[in-house]
Amino acid sequence: NAGVTQTPKFQVLKTGQSMTLQCAQDMNHNSMYWYRQDPGMGLRLIYYSASEGTTDKGEVPNGYNVSRLNKREFSLRLESAAPSQTSVYFCASRGGGSSTEAFFGQGTRLTVV
Amino acid sequence: SQQGEEDPQALSIQEGENATMNCSYKTSINNLQWYRQNSGRGLVHLILIRSNEREKHSGRLRVTLDTSKKSSSLLITASRAADTASYFCATDGGAQKLVFGQGTRLTINP
Numbered sequence: 001n002a003g004v005t006q007t008p009k010f011q012v013l014k015t016g017q018s019m020t021l022q023c024a025q026d027m028n029h030n031s032m033y034w035y036r037q038d039p040g041m042g043l044r045l046i047y048y049s050a051s052e053g054t055t056d057k058g059e060v061p062n063g064y065n066v067s068r069l070n071k072r073e074f075s076l077r078l079e080s081a082a083p084s085q086t087s088v089y090f091c092a093s094r095g096g097g098s099s100t101e102a103f104f105g106q107g108t109r110l111t112v113v
Numbered sequence: 114s115q116q117g118e119e120d121p122q123a124l125s126i127q128e129g130e131n132a133t134m135n136c137s138y139k140t141s142i143n144n145l146q147w148y149r150q151n152s153g154r155g156l157v158h159l160i161l162i163r164s165n166e167r168e169k170h171s172g173r174l175r176v177t178l179d180t181s182k183k184s185s186s187l188l189i190t191a192s193r194a195a196d197t198a199s200y201f202c203a204t205d206g207g208a209q210k211l212v213f214g215q216g217t218r219l220t221i222n223p
Contacts, residue, residue: 004155031209042119042201042215043156050209059212090155094209101146102203102211104155 002026006091006105013081013112021076021108023091031094032074033102034058034066036087043090049074081112118214119202125220132189134217136202137182143205145178147187150199150216159187159200192221 007022025032030051035043035058045058047066055066063085065077074093078085088109092102118137126132136145144163148156162169162178162185169176175188189196201216 031211033211035213037153043213045210045212048210056208056210058210088153092156092211094211101158101161102148102156104157106155107153 004091004093004103004105006089006108008108009106010109011111013078013110015082015112017081018077018079019081020078021089021091021110022073023075023105024073025091025093025103026072027093027095027103028071029093029095029103030071032068033092033094034064034074034076035090035092036060036085037090037107038087046076046089078110081110083112086110086112119200119217121217122215123218123220125222126192127222128192128194130192132192132196132219132221134187134200134219136185136187136214138185138202138204138214139183140204140206142180143207145176145185146203146205146211147174147176147185148201148203148213150201152198156201189219192219194221194223197221 004025033048034046044060049055049068052071067075088107091105094102146161147159150156160171162176173190178185199216201213203213
């Protein structure tokens with residue numbers, strides 16, 4: 001049971017480059033999330049998708065776009081990477097209803113130089 | 114700003130002692146959850162308390178929730194070296210939006 005899988009695990013980008021972070025879950029969860037975590041900090045919500053076909057902004061959406069491709073997959077795109085987007089990105093998924101726990105991927109460490 | 118704010122930001126105690134971490138939040142919630150993170154890895158769910166509950170236990174964990182004060186606490190009893198990690202609270206205010214606090218870094222000294 002893979003759970004939540006993120007790819008890639010590591011990435012170095014040059015300022016201005018674009019890339020897409022991929023996330024897939026195999027738990028048939030309705031909700032999926034993208035967070036970023038800066039050193040010594042908590043997780044900040046970038047975007048989330050409460051169900052297939054919907055996406056909503058979180059706390060720090062600027063500079064990012066998302067796509068809920070299907071129920072399994074939720075991708076995060078950086079159109080023009082900036083050094084301020086250097087961070088660890090976590091994808092998470094959650095089943096139906098608000099009283100459910102979130103399951104996390106192992107993270108993508110992104111460095112923008 | 115983030116919904117949940119934990120304090121203290123860092124806590125260092127001796128093995129065997131109890132560890133208490135607090136979380137405050139700003140808006141109404143459906144539930145509050147606590148997660149643990151080891152060394153920058155993905156978070157792992159520990160315990161969930163619903164807005165109509167005041168206290169919940171799971172093994173060595175005890176969580177309280179005071180909705181009138183918009184605060185929660187996580188107590189880890191009889192701490193072990195393996196409990197060394199960062200602990201985060203997360204709030205769900207509805208519409209599946211799950212927001213985390215900044216966390217407490219807990220160090221258990223042998």
